[in-house]
Amino acid sequence: MKRLVILGGGESGVGTAILAKKENFDVFLSDRGLIKEKYKQLLEEHGIAYEEGQHTEDLILNADEVMKSPGIPKKAELIQKLEEKGVSILSEIEFASRYTDAKIIAITGSNGKTTTSSLMYHILKQAGLNVELGGNIGKSFAKSVAENNFDYYVLEVSSFQLDDIKTTFKPFVAILLNITPDHLDQYNYQFDLYAQSKFRITMNQDENDYFIYNLDDPKTMEMIDQITIRSIRKPFTMMDAAQDAYANNELFRVNETNGDFSMNVNELGLIGKHNVSNSLAAAVAAKIINIHNEDLKRSLSDFKSVEHRLEPVLTIGGIDFINDSKATNVNATYFALESMTKSVVWIVGGTDKGNDYNEVLPFVKKKVKAIVCLGVDNQKIVDFFSPYIDTIVETNTMKDCVEQAYKLASKGETVLLSPACASFDLFKGYEDRGDQFKENVRKL
CATH class of the missing domain: 3.90.190.20 (Mur ligase, C-terminal domain)
Structure with missing residues (x-):
């Protein structure tokens, strides 16, 4: 029986523990802080061994694999020790991907990913698809895989989650909204390292998958040719009217092989130029998934902004x-x-x-x-x-x-x-x- 140790007893950690238990791993969860009561109850209901307020190294360093929560820095001493021992460290999105055949729409970027993920979920849900929203947005992808059977997942993914993917996490549609300096303290203050983390979203994609990216984002365009991308590229822009996915202050359109889509910008539910750009990324993905134009237009029009975001x-x-x-x-x-x-x-x-x-x-x-x-x-x-x-x-x-x-x-x-x-x-x-x-x- 393989031993999976989980570091961090929050949403992603507990979700991973529940899935690992279901898949017959020997599971142990360790949190250096205190675990919330609702999560302790879940761990106890599923008979999962855990500790809080400490990391007992003897119980951690004997792992076959370790899932670390995104909040634990790579520089942490315990992580260094695990790496020296050659223990594979992975993220929740990597682990959960092994156990689902659902199509994944993964969304990353320094800004706008929560709004775009929520909008994407809204579009697919309104169109009647069997879809769940998860990842960095506050719902465990792993727990959902353990307990449900969805055809599609819309996942908001952070650079920290992408840092710990290996070979399994493979989105059908990957969206990179933008790359601006953030979390640089975790990347040795090197903007390029942070940008490379974002591009890992394409790492396991093949020629049957899609990569949607922002032509107007300087860092994305600077890095894109340094990265091997096998998936089909789908750019969107608010600057170049010759592109298939384009918007300006009035017009919003996506031209796809399965039909063209257009509407007026003032009909969009979200305000602000950056949100026109986010809506464009979601619309490109929706067309790839064959959402009907009338469903897409309705969803783009009636979507309201996310809590705590404008x-x-x-x-x-x-x-x-x-x-x-x-x-x-x-x-x-x-x-x-x-x-x-x-x-x-x-x-x-x-x-x-x-x-x-x-x-x-x-x-x-x-x-x-x-x-x-x-x-x-x-x-x-x-x-x-x-x-x-x-x-x-x-x-x-x-x-x-x-x-x-x-x-x-x-x-x-x-x-x-x-x-x-x-x-x-x-x-x-x-x-x-x-x-x-x-x-x-x-x-x-």
Whole structure:
């Protein structure tokens, strides 16, 4: 009996444990922190051995294979020891792929992958296909494979998950939305290494599979010829009208061998130029899967934005409050500011990931009238923006932050929470940050 050790007792770890148990592995799960009660219950129901609050090396280093949760850094001492012993380390998406024949639509990118994955799932579900949504979006792919029998999976995949695929994870359709600097602390601060991780989504594809990518993304286009890609290439663009998948400010179209599709951009359910691009990627995939034009148009029109991603909260006294807490890097905030049409009071701050704010400066100069910092240490933000923005306020609770933003905004303006930083200095995660924002806005 092969021994599978799972490091991390969250959604992906527990899901993998349940699938491995079903497939007759000797399973052991170890989490250095505390495991949530709901996950402990699942482990106990399935009779899976586990430990929390420590990693007992004797019980881990004797594994045949190790599934590590995406949050555990490659540099961790335990991971180094496993590698020295030659133990195969893999991700949940790799392990689960062995046990399903479903067609996989995998979506990666520095920004927009949650929105695009949710939209893709919505399109397939509305068209009546037997489909599930999973991966990085918060539902375990492995657990679903263990318990259900879907024909299609739409998976949001991160670079960390792709780092630990081997030979099995092979999407029928792979979508790479964009590559901008993120998580560079995990890639020796080398942008190329991070970009190569994203391209691993194509690694096991063959000539019967499809690779959808963004012609307008500079890093993707710089790297694409350095990578061996065997699948059928399907680019999309908002710059080159000669391409099959193209959109501008008015027109949205995809020409495929199985028929052409077009609609007006203003009929799309999602707002913002970046979301036109995301919708285009999803539409290309939908045409590959033979979704009927009327179903595709309906789904693209009635899809609403994902929670914590440019999510309209309330309009109070003529001031719009928008929750974009999922913008945990500068590029995500760039897209948020780009899509703003009114004067903005911008809430920014949190745990800095080596941010370079020059990227958003043109939008800040043009659209932002005041900045409210929300973080333990806001010095970098204050120093960078004070030459350009007269009003910068520092706060370290969400209640204070929302009240200050409300005071600074006037009728016809927008209060935008788009922090450009991770949330762990003050919150449990970006969801907690977004939920607290919405709760405090409702109390105004």
